[in-house]
Amino acid sequence: MQDAIIAIDFGTSNSAAAMLDGGRIRRIPIEDGAETLPTAVFFPIRKGGMKIGAAAAEALIDGEEGRYMRALKSVLGTSLVHEERLIGGKRRTVASIVTEFLIELKSRAEAATGHRFTRVLSGRPVHFHTRNPDRDAQAEADLRGCYLAAGFTDVDFLVEPEAAALASHGLADAGLGLIVDIGGGTSDFSVFRSGADGVDILANHGIRLGGTDFDHAVSMAHAMPALGHGGTLKREMGTGLLPVPNAVYSDLATWARIPFLYVPETRRMAQDMAKLATDRTAMKRLVTVLDEELGHELAFAVERGKIAANGGDGGMIGMGFIEPGLKRPVTPETLDAALMSYRADLLDAARETLAMAGVTPDRIGSVVLVGGSSLMGLVSSAATELCPTAALKRSDAFTAVVDGLALGTARLAQPA
Ligand SMILES: Nc1ncnc2c1ncn2[C@@H]1O[C@H](COP(=O)(O)OP(=O)(O)OP(=O)(O)O)[C@@H](O)[C@H]1O
Numbered sequence: 001m002q003d004a005i006i007a008i009d010f011g012t013s014n015s016a017a018a019m020l021d022g023g024r025i026r027r028i029p030i031e032d033g034a035e036t037l038p039t040a041v042f043f044p045i046r047k048g049g050m051k052i053g054a055a056a057a058e059a060l061i062d063g064e065e066g067r068y069m070r071a072l073k074s075v076l077g078t079s080l081v082h083e084e085r086l087i088g089g090k091r092r093t094v095a096s097i098v099t100e101f102l103i104e105l106k107s108r109a110e111a112a113t114g115h116r117f118t119r120v121l122s123g124r125p126v127h128f129h130t131r132n133p134d135r136d137a138q139a140e141a142d143l144r145g146c147y148l149a150a151g152f153t154d155v156d157f158l159v160e161p162e163a164a165a166l167a168s169h170g171l172a173d174a175g176l177g178l179i180v181d182i183g184g185g186t187s188d189f190s191v192f193r194s195g196a197d198g199v200d201i202l203a204n205h206g207i208r209l210g211g212t213d214f215d216h217a218v219s220m221a222h223a224m225p226a227l228g229h230g231g232t233l234k235r236e237m238g239t240g241l242l243p244v245p246n247a248v249y250s251d252l253a254t255w256a257r258i259p260f261l262y263v264p265e266t267r268r269m270a271q272d273m274a275k276l277a278t279d280r281t282a283m284k285r286l287v288t289v290l291d292e293e294l295g296h297e298l299a300f301a302v303e304r305g306k307i308a309a310n311g312g313d314g315g316m317i318g319m320g321f322i323e324p325g326l327k328r329p330v331t332p333e334t335l336d337a338a339l340m341s342y343r344a345d346l347l348d349a350a351r352e353t354l355a356m357a358g359v360t361p362d363r364i365g366s367v368v369l370v371g372g373s374s375l376m377g378l379v380s381s382a383a384t385e386l387c388p389t390a391a392l393k394r395s396d397a398f399t400a401v402v403d404g405l406a407l408g409t410a411r412l413a414q415p416a
């Protein structure tokens, strides 16, 4: 008998595993009490090994000494993947960290099912990188390398929206449908035809845009000004003011780059700026965030503010861990303003997908929303604008892709 094939949705924000068991989807519990596991790691400095998932976030929130990392998938295909850095007291690369994450995931799945998994069907976005085929191919090669290093011997990929389309059979009405999968790192689209026998894919397309980019925009517009972003510096010599440089704020607002800011040069730069800033109070908060390594707490506060503001009444970015009482509001209006250009990008990409399939928007009967960021109001409003006559359906936001990957393993299991 052939080994069972594990389906893994290695997501920017959340990962999940499943398999086919007697022809039915069986989600594999790789995290206590949850169907998905945050794609996050924590390396304690002193004792104990790597923690992943919710335990990694708990270690961060508890203030345990060590290095927390999230959004590792967005680094695939870039030069950062194979660069060695001192992380958690040891020299590591992002590739080695993704590998360790996959080893742990594999071992949990094996413990939960009693199977030994050597074959994997992994999801991948249609494009890890927008309009950059070389980086895209490199990103898949990087991820494949990590699976191989983690002990898998057969590694296949299925694009994530196609997996979601397989899982939506029965949810979407018969006829033409559009998958809109907006996750943490990428937005992916599939045009499919649903019939009695299953689902045919007519076109796949995607762009590198997701909830982590929304977090970035929300942070730059709402949180970073409280840390001096957009302010001015006095000149060390002479008169006149200089704008505060942007890069450190942009990195601090980018989940995957936060750990790389905690180096002496960046801390020194912030201290120098604090001496020259017109708003010294704000700039000292930047110094505090870098010195006390509060970047991830800040990113979580921003993400919570984004989700609350999307809920309708407005949210608050609480930053009391930087300075008692510090907070900034996010209203539905300021959220819209921060994300407006992204809405246009999503619409363009969805339109392009329909054009690739040779289908006009009025022929789409169902738009199926998948992925955590599809819960953003701007996504459903863009979908309705594009296909006003289609029925808007919500698949299981966080598990549709892994379910579809599990269904996809059936095709691999067929003898050639
Ligand atoms: N209720 C919500 N409203 C808006 N956004 C949300 C909500 N819940 C989660 N998100 C966002 O959804 C994103 C994570 O979604 P998901 O788990 O589908 O991504 P992923 O599959 O890990 O990423 P990708 O598929 O892009 O690699 C995060 O950016 C998170 O902030």
Ligand SMILES: [Mg+2]
Binding pocket: 011, 012, 160, 183, 184, 371, 401
């Ligand atoms: Mg996803």
